[in-house]
Amino acid sequence: MTALPILYSFRRCPYAMRARMAVAVSGVQVELREVVLRDKPPEMLEASPKGTVPVLVLRDGRVLEQSLDIMRWALAQSDPKGWLAHDDQDLVLANDGPFKQALDRYKYPHRYDLADGSAHRDAALLYLGDLNDRLAAAPYLGGAQPAFTDIAIFPFVRQFAATDALWFGALPLPALQNWLSALVGSDLFAAIMTRYPQWKAGDTPVHFP
Template sequence: MSTQKSFAKGSTAPGPVPEGTIRLYSMRFCPFAQRARLVLQAKGIKHDVVNINLKEKPDWFLEKNPLGLVPTLETPSGQVIYESPITCEYLDEVYPDNKLLPSDPFEKAQQKMMLECYSKVVPYFYKIPMGKRNGEDVSALEGELKEKLAKLNEHLKTKKSNYMAGDSITMIDYMMWPWFERMEGMQLKHFLDGTPELKKWTERMLEDPAVKETMHAPDTHIGFYTSYIAGKADYDYGL
């Protein structure tokens, strides 16, 4: 089964995970869950999706994952895996076709180090829009984000590659993409104006089939984000 509308507290649990597939517990607008959806699509893995209301989480979901996090994977045998980098690496190991992580240990370590550095960038995508909405002075945060994006731009320029780790999309590209998809909706897209190589990277990513399959239009992101910051997150926005 795959669902669009989210399951909330009091809902009936979905049936068992069918043999030959894997289940993703997700939320339509969660960038961390989108990481797993990108990998599932890119690798052509047979799967179903169960969306979760993250404010009113079903008891049956908390029994599977007491932390209540998405993405969460569940196998037909009942194994449960969560945390976005872990779920994505698991998928790449268990389903060997269309490998996204390099086999070379050093190259794999480089991707993990880059992801660790990128994790320090992610908070800015939230702090700046929220700060602006609250009337705060976010100029220092904006300067820091520009600096961090400039480093990514320099990485691409120095590497002379189309993507973060070479001339084809690999895991690190999918791990970074969801927040760039949301830049327009968060009114941050102008930060790419001073990073031409990074801007080209976003344009290439938009042509990727997995990105096209998992993305939302900017207006849809804006609609959800508006409901979220108003304290009334509409997880079924647009359905």
């Protein structure tokens, strides 16, 4: 048994971002362990041999290895903003599946032996166009305020936009661009992007949030 659940995280990983955002908004405290991906701690690999973040080790020893499971666990403990009332699993699955695949090939074409990622960029735009249409009716997918679906998707749209920010900013997707700008500029996002040193065994625990 440990004093707090342990969350292994990496600041710039979009999966870890969405997990941290849900934990932060829930107010459920965890011990945050910042990981360097090229130097993963053996304690994390022992808990989760797959070696990817985020990983949450609960006080009873159970391990959650998927970011969406971590989000839902945190919000099941405490959901003060009512995020779970808007959990559009079809949109999230489309984000984590076809959109993420297109994003990776657009951003890192050399990893997939592609001359460039333009075809995959265009494929990703179909999903983003659908999001823009949905957001034309309300500032967030969850309505007047962000909710689970927004936060599950947001870090990946941010990554897409940052690949070529000038090009993205010129797209005729004003509702999506406003949504992204609001989330990037939010106090919640600023709070979960605090820089922490790489965790090593024996370090003073970092309590989060």
